[in-house]
Amino acid sequence: MTSRTQYALSQLELLEAESIHIIREVVAQMERPGLLFSGGKDSIVLLHLAMKAFAPAPAPFPIVHIDTGHNFPEVIEFRDAHVDRHGLRLVVGSVQEAIDQGLVREEPNGSRNRIQTPVLLDTVERHGFDAMMGGARRDEEKARAKERVFSFRDEFGQWDPKNQRPELWNLYNGRVHPGESIRVFPLSNWTELDIWQYIHNHDVEVPSIYIAHERDVFERGGMLFAANEFCRPKEGEIVTTRMVRYRTVGDATLTAAVASDAVTIEMVIEEIAATRITERGATRGDDKVSEAAMEDRKKQGYF
Known part of the structure; x- marks a missing residue:
């Protein structure tokens, strides 16, 4: 047989x-x-x-x-x-x-x-x-x-x-x-x-901004924005140093970070597997203008 x-x-x-x-x-x-x-x-x-x-x-x-x-x-x-x-x-x-x-x-x-x-x-x-x-x-x-x-x-x-x-x-x-x-x-x-699992499995290099790191940020509209030359805090917005990473990158004036301790790709995958908010919904101010x-x-x- x-x-x-x-x-x-x-x-x-x-x-x-x-x-x-x-x-x-x-x-x-x-x-x-x-x-x-x-x-x-x-x-x-x-x-x-x-x-x-x-x-x-x-x-x-x-x-x-x-x-x-x-x-x-x-x-x-x-x-x-x-x-x-x-x-x-x-x-x-x-x-x-x-x-x-x-x-x-x-x-x-x-x-x-x-x-x-x-x-x-x-x-x-x-x-x-x-x-x-x-x-x-x-x-x-x-x-x-x-x-x-x-x-x-x-x-x-x-x-x-x-x-x-x-x-x-x-x-x-x-x-x-x-x-x-x-x-x-x-x-x-x-x-x-899928993207992150593929990155992990194939050792695809990504910018360091995707991994948790210390950054000066302030809160605006429930999101954490980096304080930089393009995005300055307004009156009452307090800048603090926090561990954050980015789920998506774009225009620095409206792309927010998320609080994170994920310092490896494996830890990023664990975070993504547990979240129920898309990266644009969580970090892109331009998509909050209207439905x-x-x-x-x-x-x-x-x-």
Whole structure:
């Protein structure tokens, strides 16, 4: 009697295989793809998968950073070191340059997060990108949960949640007319916990900001913001030194930290496994403007 050897992939291996398939589909179907890279954990994992998808050849597209100028220094240092180490092509869309040229205007509160959108759209147009891959996940926010893996954008870069293409049997339609483009989300089916377990299992390097460390912070709206050149405490907001880490990174004026003692990746995983609040819900002030804040921005062209 012949015995059969069963071969089964783990959950993370299935997610990895799906994401690599999606990335290869982008390169196969599109003429000028790019990969959005912020130096955050999701874009780091996405870039890791992209390099794995085409190894030993280099990734056949540039990485694109929409730079608000209000970044955490650890993240920019990581981005530049990562680019140099892996010989990547980096395209930067600068919000500061757009402000200087009068293309966008900074908000009264000093935040530049919302004015990233026109800079992103301008960068896509100037470089002729017909597809932009990003590390957004469906579990982050309910507007993201509505979006397809291949998300069609019209000639103005806008998203219509009622006009999306079917994705039956994991078949993706990347056909676009001149001026139109596709936003692609290879990590759609991953969760925050999946990301961290993958980082741990594959020794993926991330910025130190994700691990608990001492930082000068103050409380605002129930969240802990770092006191730095971009974000200053108001009257009555007391600065204290606390052990914190970041669950997500973005505009330093509105991205908050969380109190944490997780000084290793294993401890971070334990924290994430126990939490019931998404990272954006817990740490992003820009998503607290309204229930539809993210969806409104995505309709305007936000990633």
